[in-house]
Amino acid sequence: MQSSFASARRHQIAFAILLTVCLAQVGWWMLDQWLFSGEVRDRLEEAHRRSLDAAEVMLGQGVAADNVVAMFPALAVSEDGATIRIDPAVVEALDAERDRRRNRYAWEGGFFLIVLSAAIGVLWRAVRTEVRLRRRQRNFVTAVTHELKSPLASVRLSAETLQYREADPKTRERLIERLLKSLDRMDETVSNILDTARIDEGKLALAPEAVVLAPCIHETVDSLEAAAQGAGVTVEISANDELTVYADRRALAAVLRNLIANAIDAAAGTENATVTVAANTSGLETVVEVRDNGRGFDSADGEKLFEKFYRPGNEMRREGRGTGLGLYIARSLVLQSGGQLSAHSDGPGRGAVFRATWSRVAPGARTPEAGT
Amino acid sequence: MSSEARILIVEDEPELAAGIAENLAAEGYVPEVAPDGQAGLDAARRREHELVILDVMLPRKDGFAVCRQLRAEGNEVPVLFLTAKSDPRDRIRGFEDGADDYMSKPFHLAELLLRVAAILRRNRWYKRSTLDRPVIHFGGNEVDFRTYRGRSADGTEHELTHKEALILRLLAEREGEVVSRDEILDVVWGYEAFPSSRTIDNFILRLRRRFEQDPRAPRYFHTVHGVGYRFTSDDDDR
Numbered sequence: 029m030q031s032s033f034a035s036a037r038r039h040q041i042a043f044a045i046l047l048t049v050c051l052a053q054v055g056w057w058m059l060d061q062w063l064f065s066g067e068v069r070d071r072l073e074e075a076h077r078r079s080l081d082a083a084e085v086m087l088g089q090g091v092a093a094d095n096v097v098a099m100f101p102a103l104a105v106s107e108d109g110a111t112i113r114i115d116p117a118v119v120e121a122l123d124a125e126r127d128r129r130r131n132r133y134a135w136e137g138g139f140f141l142i143v144l145s146a147a148i149g150v151l152w153r154a155v156r157t158e159v160r161l162r163r164r165q166r167n168f169v170t171a172v173t174h175e176l177k178s179p180l181a182s183v184r185l186s187a188e189t190l191q192y193r194e195a196d197p198k199t200r201e202r203l204i205e206r207l208l209k210s211l212d213r214m215d216e217t218v219s220n221i222l223d224t225a226r227i228d229e230g231k232l233a234l235a236p237e238a239v240v241l242a243p244c245i246h247e248t249v250d251s252l253e254a255a256a257q258g259a260g261v262t263v264e265i266s267a268n269d270e271l272t273v274y275a276d277r278r279a280l281a282a283v284l285r286n287l288i289a290n291a292i293d294a295a296a297g298t299e300n301a302t303v304t305v306a307a308n309t310s311g312l313e314t315v316v317e318v319r320d321n322g323r324g325f326d327s328a329d330g331e332k333l334f335e336k337f338y339r340p341g342n343e344m345r346r347e348g349r350g351t352g353l354g355l356y357i358a359r360s361l362v363l364q365s366g367g368q369l370s371a372h373s374d375g376p377g378r379g380a381v382f383r384a385t386w387s388r389v390a391p392g393a394r395t396p397e398a399g400t
Numbered sequence: 401m402s403s404e405a406r407i408l409i410v411e412d413e414p415e416l417a418a419g420i421a422e423n424l425a426a427e428g429y430v431p432e433v434a435p436d437g438q439a440g441l442d443a444a445r446r447r448e449h450e451l452v453i454l455d456v457m458l459p460r461k462d463g464f465a466v467c468r469q470l471r472a473e474g475n476e477v478p479v480l481f482l483t484a485k486s487d488p489r490d491r492i493r494g495f496e497d498g499a500d501d502y503m504s505k506p507f508h509l510a511e512l513l514l515r516v517a518a519i520l521r522r523n524r525w526y527k528r529s530t531l532d533r534p535v536i537h538f539g540g541n542e543v544d545f546r547t548y549r550g551r552s553a554d555g556t557e558h559e560l561t562h563k564e565a566l567i568l569r570l571l572a573e574r575e576g577e578v579v580s581r582d583e584i585l586d587v588v589w590g591y592e593a594f595p596s597s598r599t600i601d602n603f604i605l606r607l608r609r610r611f612e613q614d615p616r617a618p619r620y621f622h623t624v625h626g627v628g629y630r631f632t633s634d635d636d637d638r
Contacts, residue, residue, distance in 0.1 A: 170485070174457045177484035181505035182416040188509040189423055206415045258414060297436075 039155055047148050054144065058137040062130055069126035076102045076114045083112050164337035164352070171337075171351045175217045179210035186210070220353045223282075224336065227360045234276035236365050238389060241307050241314060242267040244277075248284040249305065252292060256303070259296035261320075263288070267307035273314045273386035279361040280386075283369070286358040287318040287382045294380060295322030313367075314388050319381040324373040333371050334359045362386070405450040405520050406430045410440030410466065411482070412458050420453065420482075420512070427513060437461025444470055449477055451519055454499075456483035456490070464497045471498040476548065476562045478519045482507065498561065501589075522566070522587060529569055536572050538620050538633035541611045545569055550610065558610045563588060567603050571621070571631035580628035604629055 079100045086096050093105050093112060104115035186207040189195070195203065226232045242265075249256075249263050256263050273280065288305060295301040304319045325333065332338050337352040355371075362369040362384050373380040407429050411417035414435070421431040432449070434440035437458040444452055444466075452470075456463035467479050478500040483490070486504035494502045500522075501515055530545040540553030548565050550558040560568070566588045571579055584600050604623070608615040622630045 170457070174484040177505040178413040178416060181484075181507060182413055182419055184506040185416060185419040185423070185509055189419060192509055193423075193426060203419075206419060210415050 037159065040159065043148075043152065043155055047152075050144055050148070051141070054137060054141055058133055061133040061137075065126045065129040065133070068129075069122045072122055073114075073119065076118065079103060080112065080114055087112060161337075164335070168337040168352055172217065172221065175351050176214060179213040179217075182210040183207055183214075217351060220351055220357060223357050224353050227357065232360075232364065234279055234361070234364055236274050236276050236390070238272045238274055239277050239280055240269075241271040241273050241316070242269045244280055245284060245305055245307065245316075248281060248288055252285070252288055255289065256292050259292055259301070261292045261295045261301040261303055263292070263303045263305065265305045267305070268309075271307050271309065271314055272388055273316075273367075274388065274390050275365040275367070275386050276361070279365060283358045283361050283384060284316070286354045287316075287384065290354060291318050291320035291322070291380075291382070294324070295320040298322045309388060310385070312388055313385045316384045316386075317381055318384075319379065321379040324376050324378040324380050325371075326376060327373055330371045330373065334369070358384075404428070404430060406432065406448070407516070408432050408434060408440065408443055408449040408452045410434045410437065410443075410452065410458065410463065411455045412436055413455075423509060423513065424516070427516075429516075435459075437463060437466045441466050441469060444475060444477060445473075450523065451516060452477055452479045453482050453516075454479050456481060456485050456494070464493060467494075467497045467499060471561075474548075478523050478562070480515060480519060482512075500562070525587070526566060526569055529573055533572075536568075536633065538611070538631075539613075541620075543568060543611075552611050553613065556610075564603060564607060567600070568607060568631075571629060572633070575631055575633060578624045578627050578630045582628075584628065600629075 080103060083096045083100050083103055086099075087093060093109070096112060097103050097105055102115055102118045103112050104117075105111075106113050186203045190200065190203055223232070245265055245267050249265060252263070284305075288303065291303040295303055298321055300321070302321055304317075306317045306319070308315050308317075334355050336356045338356075355369075359369045365386060367384060367386040369382065369384045371380060371382050407424055409417050409420050409424075409431055411420065411433065412435055417433045417435070421433050424431040432443060434443045438460040440452070440454065440458070441461060443449075454463045454466060458466075463481060463483065467481075470477065470479070479498065480501045480503065481494045481499045482503050482505065483494075484505045491502045500519055503512065503515065526545075534546050535542060535544045541550065543550040543560070543565075545565055545568075548560045548562070550560055552558065567584060570584060570587050581600050588600075604621055605615070608618050608621050611620060612618050620632055622632065624630055
């Protein structure tokens with residue numbers, strides 16, 4: 029892990045060097061052409077001046093001015109007819125030719141620079157994405173290690189305590205309950221990893237149907253009640269009993285569970301920690317908002333939250349539980365049911381709201397009850 | 401087992417923290433649980449503990465940072481890292497940050513209890529020994545084991561780490577005798593010899609650099625080749 033990460037960094041550096049060399053090369057080429065065009069013009073003018081010298085010698089030898097000029101096409105008799113000079117039109121043409129060349133090189137060079145920059149920009153992005161993904165994957169491995177090993181340690185500890193100590197029935201019960209809870213956590217982590225693999229392989233088969241939302245929400249909140257109580261978080265629900273969504277039942281439950289568990293986790297530790305789950309209709313859509321008054325996030329990070337392996341904090345500091353897969357899974361599930369999932373926060377420490385929308389009915393279906 | 405030892409558990413996995421706390425209580429210790437790094441640091445500042453069992457990956461503040469900060473504040477409470485990170489680099493980092501022991505998850509209950517007992521025993525020995533003879537003098541050097549401060553002959557002040565103080569304490573207590581590397585490992589690092597004997601050599605080198613006028617020709621910290629080390633407070637046996 030470490031070494032592949034370092035090699036990605038090396039690629040980036042090599043890339044920057046390559047870019048600098050390319051740009052320098054193009055710049056040098058343009059400058060060279062620019063100077064050369066001027067030089068060619070000056071050399072041609074110099075040649076004409078030499079013909080002028082020769083013409084003047086001939087004039088001095090008594091050759092008629094018209095005859096001399098006829099021999100040197102670049103020369104002309106001055107307007108007063110007394111002297112010979114380089115034809116101003118020729119000088120003008122030289123200047124024009126030089127400027128034309130310079131112009132052309134500027135365009136060609138400029139165009140080349142743009143193409144080069146665009147190509148390099150594309151490559152750069154690819155490399156940077158790769159680096160970021162690798163860093164996140166490393167973070168993921170650490171997170172999964174923690175997510176599996178901590179409950180595993182707890183399972184082992186409970187089992188060993190049972191084996192090691194004479195426990196009265198009440199203690200036994202408590203230990204077994206703790207053991208099961210830890211197993212649930214491990215199960216959840218493993219399921220998340222497997223779900224992610226399935227999503228990535230496109231193997232997730234969803235069977236959307238019209239689902240009545242409120243019972244789903246209540247069920248999820250009930251199953252998280254213990255966790256919420258443990259964390260000192262109050263969960264409030266506001267959902268109309270008649271609301272329906274068109275979604276896969278299991279996927280819907282998974283999304284709700286994910287969002288609500290996240291919110292409880294984020295709210296834990298704040299004063300008056302509250303999570304509100306509100307469901308409403310908006311046109312043909314049902315909107316579920318899960319709001320907490322906890323940790324929040326930098327609004328610039330809103331989209332990152334849904335990226336695979338993304339976790340706030342770093343690999344050492346763990347801001348809450350999780351593998352960085354939950355929201356990725358949630359969004360994939362919502363998107364595959366034709367819905368949307370977005371996140372908003374006013375900033376760190378100022379709470380967050382996650383907003384999922386689903387179609388209320390099967391897309392294109394006309395249900396008479398849709399008006400309720 | 402000597403009881404009443406207050407032990408602070410900093411662990412964000414509530415089931416695990418509760419399990420450890422119950423087992424420690426059953427052994428007669430007095431456990432206290434903190435759910436994140438910052439809470440752990442606050443708890444350690446608020447009252448004295450005989451041991452802190454510290455997770456590494458924690459919300460708000462990671463375990464390494466907590467340990468570093470405690471040490472920076474002069475809190476020399478023994479720290480046992482209990483973490484999912486089992487990479488040798490993490491272990492080394494833990495020890496560098498001032499840990500006394502390091503266990504990876506999942507662990508065996510019996511082993512945890514043994515290690516806890518070993519750390520407490522070690523520390524109590526140190527405290528008792530310090531009470532008997534809080535300050536030692538050798539050559540022009542002076543070391544105060546209560547404050548972990550030393551002054552070398554040239555007047556330079558040194559701050560000793562817990563481990564350095566333990567080694568010096570052990571050697572001074574057995575002045576004139578050869579103390580084997582294994583014994584040092586056992587007393588200073590606990591029953592499972594994690595570090596190699598090279599680690600001890602490095603600690604001795606550090607002590608020499610601080611308190612010997614010429615570290616290459618030591619007068620107080622003698623190497624007995626193939627066995628261990630001997631400490632002498634006067635330089636008559638050069």
